[in-house]
Amino acid sequence: MVDINHKYLHPISGGVVMDYNKFIFDKIIAVFLFGFMVNGLGLPIDKLFLFVFLLYLVFVTVFQLSINAFNLSILCFWVLLAFSSSIFNLTFKPMIFYPVVGIFFIFVIVKIQWIRTFHQTLFIYILLSCILGILAYINGPNLAVTSMADKGLPFILPFKGFASTVQTFGTLxxxxxxxxxxxxxxxxxxxxxxxxxxxxxxxxxxxxLFLFIILSVYSRKFFFISAFFLLIGIVVFYEQLYAFIFNMGTIQSRSELLQGFYLSFWNNNTFFGYLLGKGDNFYAPEIVSRVKWDHRPDIENGYAMLLHTYGFLGLFGYIVSSFLLLIYTFFISKAYKLSIVLFFYLFVTQFFTQEFVTNVFYLFIASILTVIQYKNENISN
Known part of the structure; x- marks a missing residue:
């Protein structure tokens, strides 16, 4: 990793000035990082912050950031696939190009010292979200919560913070x-x-589910303590938990959203349509009108989203890229715990949702890679 403050900004010699420049740089990075996670206010604030951040990073490094040939080939694959899908479908949806920006962000940010600043900023983000969530139970719903009234549980206000969904906030x-x-x-x-x-x-x-995977990997003792209290909670609140976990509204909604995927992708397509997808991460209006649940145009399942947007080439590219990443973390870096976390996020979490067009997906991967680099550098030093 590169300390941009020391290598590129060329501050006046002297420890105090060097520390001051680092302090300013860290605060600027913290503001950007916080902005990356704000995507639940109805405006694309997170994406605006990401674009400005990349321009800022290129500027302060005096255009000295570089990407190796292998990483560049991955970028080119997704750029060409997005263009090919758009041309084949005679459409242009800017959002299908966003993963290219996200991948570029990963390749760039791992070159600077940012992970501890991000850890601190992320806590501030979660703390503010928690405070607003608690206030929602006192003063009424606000932007940091959503409702489960449509699932028969109007008294529950799940926390989502400044994110667009509770799933995204949960990932953070x-x-x-x-x-x-x-x-x-x-x-x-x-x-x-x-x-x-x-x-x-x-x-x-x-x-x-993700939490219990992590606890079982990092802290067996805390895992068993949590499991013990969870078991007690299940016994005491069995009826309420049963209604929540096996809520038919959620099961039905996911089934009917996949029905939209079947109608849009499988039911009427050609060979190249299967290969390149629809060039859109949303269902067409005529498909939405035939899906019962809420008339939602989005695709929650990550695999369905990849197929619908980029076709089988996109799904193949995602699987190959993910396995290459896991080979690096598990076999080359020998970061076994982080590899388990990454595997679950890449292949299991995306079955329940899809975060490919949110910054959270790329922040998650970049964080794992940066932690590996950070720990390797500390060992070598």
Missing amino acids: CILWIVLNFELVKKKFGFQFFIVMISLFLTFNRSSF
Whole structure:
């Protein structure tokens, strides 16, 4: 990793000035990182921050950032695939090019020192979200919560923070916990329990599953303690939990959203249509009108989204890229715990949702890679 402050900004010699420049740079990075995670206010604030950040990073490094040939080939694959799908379908949807920006972001940000700043910024983000979420139960719903009234549970206000969904907010909480286990000596401090409370108050089942995977990997003792209290909770609140976990509204919604995928992708397509997809990560209006659940045009399942948008080439590219990433983390870097976390996120979490057009997906991967580099550098030093 590169310390941009020392290598590129060429500050006046002297420790005080050097530290001051680093302080300013860290605060600027913190503002950008916070902005990356704000995507639930109805405006593409997160994407605007990402574009400006990349321009800023290129500027302060005096255009000295470089990408190796292998990474460049991955970028070119997704650029060509997005263009090919757009040309074949005679359409242009800018959002299908966004993963290219996200991948470029990963390749760039791993070259600077940012991970500890991000860990601190992420906690501030979660803390503010938690405060707003608690206030929602006192003063009424606000932007940091959503409702489960459509699932027969109007008294539950799941936390989503400044994110667009509880799933995305849950992923950010999970990411903080992973970074906490990897970077902090005191694993179970005040901040840890604030994040745990925030995660539980998302009431998101896939996030709960991810959490137990992480606890089983990083802290067997805490895992068994949590499992014990969970078992007690299940016994005491069995009826309420059964209604929540096996809520038919959620099961029906996912089934009918996949029905839209069947109608749009499988039911009427050609060979090249299967190969290149529809060039759009949303269903067409005529398809939406035939899907019962809420008339939602988005595709929640990650694999279905890849097929619908980029076709089988896109799904193949994702699987190959993911396995190459896992080969690097598991076999080359020997980061076994992080590899398990990454495998679950890339292949299991995306079955329940898809975060390919959010910054969270790319922040998650970049964080894992940066932690590996950070720890390797500390070992070598």
